[in-house]
Amino acid sequence: MIKLYKFDFSIEMERGVDIKDITGMVAKAITKANVKDGVVHITSIGSTGSVTTIEYESGVIEDLKRIINELAPPDRYYEHERAWHDGNGHSHVQSALLGPSVSISIRSGKLELGTWQQIVLINHDIHPRLRKVSLTIIGTDEG
Amino acid sequence: MIKLYKFDFSIEMERGVDIKDITGMVAKAITKANVKDGVVHITSIGSTGSVTTIEYESGVIEDLKRIINELAPPDRYYEHERAWHDGNGHSHVQSALLGPSVSISIRSGKLELGTWQQIVLINHDIHPRLRKVSLTIIGTDEG
């Protein structure tokens, strides 16, 4: 029998680029859903956030922040400023390049990740944000 | 009860980089599907297209186009030209970097997007294209 469960949560983020490990929250939702095999879809809500996976180690997190800021540097001119003057043109571009969603497998009731692989939420905006994350779990019943 | 619905449509695109807002078409499909909670998977078909989310505002759309063309510039030499001489090596690389699919949550019968977040289809090819988009909606029955 296939079941679908939804879990939505918010997380306080520092001004961008801020990167937070949300693996624990996703794992907890899967435990509550009590599914054996399936998939969890993780979507960042809002046009200045994104989600991906990486080894959550402080050095490589700094590396990722630096390179995201090289792809769309905060200190360049953006056409977005003509209309909005809010200084976050680069945030929107970074977010679109990284993408809003990932899908991770569930096997034997657990997230199927590598040993050093974590799910991370990214805030690209120039202000601290309460970012919303939406999980949809689809899977077979446990047992 | 979990239901699955498919919707496929095509959209006329200008030569790349062209970026079109397809949120309305996705929202209409969800209304037709009449699901309450679930997820919609949006996939761009073809090796010179991609899909992501962004604020669909003319300034930031220009910013995204410019930066996509910096990641894989049209005016560089591509090995792809040795075999094909069709001038779209950069289009293939851009498309692979952006990725072909996103997954967006459905909550209370609606797309769960941020206020300023739209779903966009991107044509990276050097010719106008009738690009195909494939939607798969999985969710619980309304009511």
Next chain:
Amino acid sequence: MIKLYKFDFSIEMERGVDIKDITGMVAKAITKANVKDGVVHITSIGSTGSVTTIEYESGVIEDLKRIINELAPPDRYYEHERAWHDGNGHSHVQSALLGPSVSISIRSGKLELGTWQQIVLINHDIHPRLRKVSLTIIGTDEG
């Protein structure tokens, strides 16, 4: 009736950036699953791999490798080295930028891809790897 099938496989990869066509393996899983319409979620397990789609043609594959190595160049300094000294800081960053998953539609029992569009697994690590891929297929019964 909606069904869910899981298929997991491993593939020998050369040191990064190595890019392999896995379309045949995904197609075979869909045939075994015997679903008519639905979606397949393809996830790369591990923090130095990624998955996307591209035309699997030797020239453009070289182009993609070169540009991935420009986004996060192997010969730069990475903070990741302070803690780990394993020389693969760029591999983690590349993997996070490309992303771990894609979702491709299934229509009439087949992968809904463009004529020149293939699903590829990427190894960004500096060593050869047996990379794991996890497929979750959700769809309606054939016939």
